[in-house]
Amino acid sequence: MSALEAPIKFASEGHSRGYYIRTVIFFAFLVFLYGPIIVIGILSFQGEQGSLMFPIRGASLIWFQDVFNPVYAGDFRAPFVRSIVLALIVMVITTLVSFLAGLAFRRGFKGSSLVFYLVIVSLIAPPFLISFGLGIGFTSIGLTSQWWSGGLGAHLTWTLPFGVLIMFAIFSRLDHSIEEAAQDQGATRWQRLRYVIIPIVAPGILAVALFGFTLSYDEFSRSSLVTGTGNTLPVEMVTVRGTAARPSLYAVGTMTTIFSLLIITGTFLSLYILDKRRGLLTGGRVMESENYPKKQGASAPAAE
Amino acid sequence: METEQTVLGRFGAYLQITPLVLILLTFLIAPMVVILLYSLFKFGPFATQIGVFVIDNYVRSLSFDSATWPALADTIRTTAITWAITLVLGFVLTYYLVFDIIQLRIKILLFLLAVVPFWTSGVVRMIAWLPFLGKEGLINGSLIGLGITDEPLQFLLFSDFAVILSYVHVLTLFMVAPLFNVMARIDLRLIEAAKDQGAKGWQILLYIIIPLSRPGIAIGTIFIVALTASDFVAVRLLSGGTSGTLATSVFNQYAQSRYPLSAASGIILLIILLLFVGGIMRLVDIRKQL
Numbered sequence: 001m002s003a004l005e006a007p008i009k010f011a012s013e014g015h016s017r018g019y020y021i022r023t024v025i026f027f028a029f030l031v032f033l034y035g036p037i038i039v040i041g042i043l044s045f046q047g048e049q050g051s052l053m054f055p056i057r058g059a060s061l062i063w064f065q066d067v068f069n070p071v072y073a074g075d076f077r078a079p080f081v082r083s084i085v086l087a088l089i090v091m092v093i094t095t096l097v098s099f100l101a102g103l104a105f106r107r108g109f110k111g112s113s114l115v116f117y118l119v120i121v122s123l124i125a126p127p128f129l130i131s132f133g134l135g136i137g138f139t140s141i142g143l144t145s146q147w148w149s150g151g152l153g154a155h156l157t158w159t160l161p162f163g164v165l166i167m168f169a170i171f172s173r174l175d176h177s178i179e180e181a182a183q184d185q186g187a188t189r190w191q192r193l194r195y196v197i198i199p200i201v202a203p204g205i206l207a208v209a210l211f212g213f214t215l216s217y218d219e220f221s222r223s224s225l226v227t228g229t230g231n232t233l234p235v236e237m238v239t240v241r242g243t244a245a246r247p248s249l250y251a252v253g254t255m256t257t258i259f260s261l262l263i264i265t266g267t268f269l270s271l272y273i274l275d276k277r278r279g280l281l282t283g284g285r286v287m288e289s290e291n292y293p294k295k296q297g298a299s300a301p302a303a304e
Numbered sequence: 305m306e307t308e309q310t311v312l313g314r315f316g317a318y319l320q321i322t323p324l325v326l327i328l329l330t331f332l333i334a335p336m337v338v339i340l341l342y343s344l345f346k347f348g349p350f351a352t353q354i355g356v357f358v359i360d361n362y363v364r365s366l367s368f369d370s371a372t373w374p375a376l377a378d379t380i381r382t383t384a385i386t387w388a389i390t391l392v393l394g395f396v397l398t399y400y401l402v403f404d405i406i407q408l409r410i411k412i413l414l415f416l417l418a419v420v421p422f423w424t425s426g427v428v429r430m431i432a433w434l435p436f437l438g439k440e441g442l443i444n445g446s447l448i449g450l451g452i453t454d455e456p457l458q459f460l461l462f463s464d465f466a467v468i469l470s471y472v473h474v475l476t477l478f479m480v481a482p483l484f485n486v487m488a489r490i491d492l493r494l495i496e497a498a499k500d501q502g503a504k505g506w507q508i509l510l511y512i513i514i515p516l517s518r519p520g521i522a523i524g525t526i527f528i529v530a531l532t533a534s535d536f537v538a539v540r541l542l543s544g545g546t547s548g549t550l551a552t553s554v555f556n557q558y559a560q561s562r563y564p565l566s567a568a569s570g571i572i573l574l575i576i577l578l579l580f581v582g583g584i585m586r587l588v589d590i591r592k593q594l
Contacts, residue, residue: 036432126534133335153331
C-alpha cells in the first residue's frame with residue numbers, strides 16, 4: 001500500500017547531506033592523488049638555480065637535458081632502456097604463463113589449491129627477502145645476478161600473481177557451454193582455443209599484458225639488490241635520491257610518469273576498440289557478467 | 305572417448321601449470337630456502353660461517369631484550385594506522401562510486417581516475433612528496449602564509465607522518481579495487497526492501513552494506529598489511545631511515561653485512577605475515593571472490 005503510494009526511487013532520490021560530503025571527499029582524494037606528481041612536474045621546469053624544494057627558481061628545460069647528460073651522476077638513459085627491455089620481456093612471459101595457468105585452473109588438476117597458495121605467497125612475501133635471497137643464491141652458485149637474470153625473476157614473482165589471479169577471474173566467468181557448443185559442432189581442441197576461448201578472453205589477456213609491463217617497469221623493492229652492474233630506472237632513481245639529488249630527479253620522474261600514462265591510455269583505447277569490434281562481430285555480449293555489464297578484469301586494477 | 309579426453313585434459317593441465325610452478329620455485333621458493341639456511345648460519349666472530357648451523361640468531365632475535373620487539377611494535381603500529389585510514393577512506397570512496405554515482409559512464413571514468421596511478425611508479429609518487437613536506441615545503445609555506453604557525457613544522461619530512469602519508473597515497477587503491485568488486489555486486493533490491501521496512505541509513509550501512517563488503521575488505525586488508533609491513537622504500541626515501549620497523553631492521557642488518565641476523569629477522573617477519581594472511585583466508589574464500 002505505502003509502497004504503491006510512494007514508488008521506490010532509490011537511484012534518483014534527492015541528494016542527502018552525506019552525498020555532498022562524499023563528493024567533497026572523493027574529489028579531495030583525487031587532488032591528493034594527483035597533486036604531488038603535478039607539482040614535481042612543475043618543479044622540473046625550473047631554472048638553473050632550482051632545487052628539490054620550493055620556491056621555484058626561474059624557468060627552463062635544463063633539467064630535462066640534464067637527464068640525458070652523461071657528465072652528471074645519475075645518467076638515466078641506460079636505465080631507461082634497460083627498464084623498457086626488461087618490462088617487455090616480463091610482459092611476454094607473464095602473459096603467456098598466466099594464460100596457460102588460467103587454462104590449467106579451468107580444467108582443474110590435483111594440487112591446484114597448493115599452486116593457488118603459492119601464488120598468494122608470491123604476492124605477500126616481503127620484497128626485500130626475495131631480493132636478498134636471490135642475490136645470495138646467485139653468489140653461492142658462483143654467478144652474479146644481473147637485471148636480465150635475477151632481476152627478471154624478481155619481477156616475475158610480482159607480476160605473475162596479478163596475471164594469474166586476473167586470468168583465474170576471467171576464466172571462472174567464462175561459460176563452459178560456449179566451448180561445449182563448439183565441440184558439438186566438431187571443433188578440435190586447438191580450434192576451440194583459437195576461435196572460441198582466445199577471442200573471448202582477449203581483453204583479459206591485454207589487461208594482464210598491461211599489468212606485466214607496468215608492474216615490471218616500476219618495480220623497485222624486489223629487484224633492488226639483484227640488478228647487478230646495470231640499474232633499472234626505479235633503482236637508479238632511488239640511488240640518485242640518496243646521493244646527488246638535483247631537479248633532474250623530478251624531470252625523470254615526470255617523464256617516466258608520462259610514459260606510463262601513455263601506455264595505460266593506449267591499452268584502454270585498444271580495449272575499447274576490441275569491445276566495439278566484438279560487439280559488431282557477435283551482435284551482442286558473449287561474456288555477460290552478473291549485474292553490471294562493463295565489469296571485466298580489465299577495469300579492475302588489483303586482483304580481487 | 306570422453307574419459308580419454310579427460311585423461312588428456314588432466315595431463316594437459318599439468319603441462320600448462322608447469323611454467324608457473326617452475327618460475328615460482330626458482331625465483332620465490334629457492335630464495336626463501338636460501339634465507340632460511342642463512343638464518344641458521346653462525347654469525348661471528350668476524351664473519352658469517354657458512355655451513356655452521358646454529359639456532360643462536362633466532363634466540364638472539366627473540367630474546368627478552370632484543371630489538372626485534374620494539375621493531376615489531378613499530379611495524380604493527382604503522383601498519384594498523386595505515387590500514388585503518390585506507391579502510392575508512394577506501395570505503396567512503398567506493399561507496400561514493402557505487403551508490404552515489406548513477407551513470408555508468410561517469411562511474412567507470414571516476415573509478416579509472418581513482419586507480420590509474422596504480423600503473424605508475426610508486427617510487428616517483430613517494431619522491432613527489434618531497435616538495436610538500438620539507439621545511440620550505442608547500443605545506444609549511446601555506447601554514448606560515450595563513451598565519452597558522454610562525455615556524456615551519458619539523459615533523460613533516462623524515463618522520464612517521466611522512467611515511468604513513470605516502471602509504472595512504474600509494475596503497476588506498478589496493479583497498480578501493482577489491483571493495484568496488486564486491487560492493488558493485490550488492491543487489492540494490494536488498495536496500496530498497498530494507499528501506500520499505502523502515503530501515504534508516506546507518507542501519508542499511510551496518511546490516512547490509514558492510515557485511516556484504518566483508519570479502520572485499522578482507523582482500524584489501526591482505527594487500528595493505530603485506531605491502532605496509534614489509535616496505536622499506538618509503539622509510540628510506542621519506543624517513544631518512546630513522547623509522548624502526550621490522551622490515552627496516554632487516555634491511556639495516558643486511559646493509560651492515562650481518563646476513564644471518566638479517567635473515568632471521570626476515571624469516572620472523574615472513575612467518576608473521578603468512579600467519580596473518582592465512583588467518584584471513586580461513587575467514588574468506590578468496591577463490592570464490594575472484
